[in-house]
Amino acid sequence: MKPRYHSLLAAALIALPLFSVSATAEPKRGGIINVATVGEPPTLDPMVSTADLVGIVSQHIFETLYTFGKDWAITPLLAEALPDISPDGKVYTIKLRSGIPFHDGGTMTSRDVVASLKRWTENASRGKQTATNIAAIDAVDDLTVKITLKEAYAPLLALLAFNNSAAIILEADNQAVPLAKVVGTGPYALKERKADQYIQLTRFDGYKSRAGEADFYGGARKQYLDEIRFVPVPDPNTRVEGAVAGQFAYIDSLPVESFERLKGGKSTPSVLKSFGWPVFVMNTKEGILSKLEVRQAVQAALDPNDMLLAAFGSKDFYEVDGALYPKGFIWHTEAGTKLYNQANPDKAKALLEKAGYKGEPLVILTSRQYEFHYKMAQVAKAYFEQAGFKVDMQVVDWATLTQRRADPKLWSIYITHSPFLPEPALSSYMSDASPGWWSTPAKHAAIGPFNTAVNAAERVKLFAKVQEAVYAEAPLYKVGNFNALYAQAPNLKGVEPAPWPFFWNASLD
Known part of the structure; x- marks a missing residue:
């Protein structure tokens, strides 16, 4: 009963040549x-x-x-x-x-x-x-x-x-x-x-x-x-300049707009394509987003085109796509995605009125350590205000964000991202205990059969029901797909492109 999973494209589609350990010589130790x-x-x-x-x-x-x-x-x-x-x-x-x-x-x-x-x-x-x-x-x-x-x-x-x-x-x-x-x-x-x-x-x-x-x-x-x-190195511009100067052997999570700048520096930039998806996680447990109509207003208000353009600049680095897995993955389905990319502030306003919204602050947690999170937050804030939300955008360091999101009293939305994972059950929204705390009968009715089915083809069909439930109940807002940028020193060998970089088997030439 060995599980069968589709290859994660992030590991396969690399924009630049990979570094690998020579097959003929053992790398130098030290x-x-x-x-x-x-x-x-x-x-x-x-x-x-x-x-x-x-x-x-x-x-x-x-x-x-x-x-x-x-x-x-x-x-x-x-x-x-x-x-x-x-x-x-x-x-x-x-x-x-x-x-x-x-x-x-x-x-x-x-x-x-x-x-x-x-x-x-x-x-x-x-x-x-x-x-x-x-x-x-x-x-x-x-x-x-x-x-x-x-x-x-x-x-x-x-x-x-x-x-x-x-x-x-x-x-x-x-x-x-x-x-x-x-x-x-x-x-x-x-x-x-x-x-x-x-x-x-x-x-x-x-x-x-x-x-x-x-x-x-x-x-x-x-x-x-x-x-x-x-x-x-919390400041993304400092990471970029450190890469250009050759200050580090490996530099993670670089702003994609720095690609041309990096090409002239001492570190070699590389792109992980179809890396993952930015996501606005909603607090379904407490506060204004515990009401379905208010979450649906969030869903209706946002324009992913503008958020992705602001975050990544060039379509070489993003794709407007509402499916939780993009084309090429066995989990890809369009189920429920008619509710994606609405960009309809009037509909959002009507949903807020129906929910009895009275101007309570929509608290957005974001961080500039992932600069694209912050840029998306800025665009989202404008759309939310157009729809009638009062927005409190809190920009904090990533460690503080991960601490605050554990307390449902402190936030309405936090912005994060995830690589496309080989098994949907690994995604945080699948767990009732993950911040956001999505736990409803509709969720369990969709996820229960998906988790207990052992036939791979049957699970693929059942995932469409899971995605439909995500869109119907709006515990999160997927913004789109994006590519990730990192850089490494030319003398660092044996580092495999991966969503969570690892350095066993790596060596210095």
């Missing part, structure tokens, strides 16, 4: 790299956060039972192999790799895995999403774990493989929330964290890599680099 990120991660515990920034850093420290290989196929990481699944799809028996060391000298056993998975089901938004269908998590022996489900649940392995809201494996005695010790099994260990300066990771000499070749996030993870430093 060296330190500085990686410019969009800011300071709010935590290093990827279980309790869905922020991409947290996953980017923490995936070097912690590992999961499974991960994603080439073409986004699920592949074992700390598990010995893909699980043995019972014919009814309810029992997953997972063999663990033996002799896996933790950074502090302990050795992983089923006791650690059971404790970690229980922590995940209690504290991670995607773990809570999964927990409703878990009957038991048991240790069969020291190297075997059994997960028993109440009914078949197709997304389980993808959820166990994902690197944010992640089912990381911690020591059984290190399960506190907040996390007491940043100790995992990954190829790099935390040495020092200086807030707003850097997060310093050093090679874990005891690391036990999988054998064989590298396989995207899976396969062999070789530690050529001595040290990786993640440096928060």
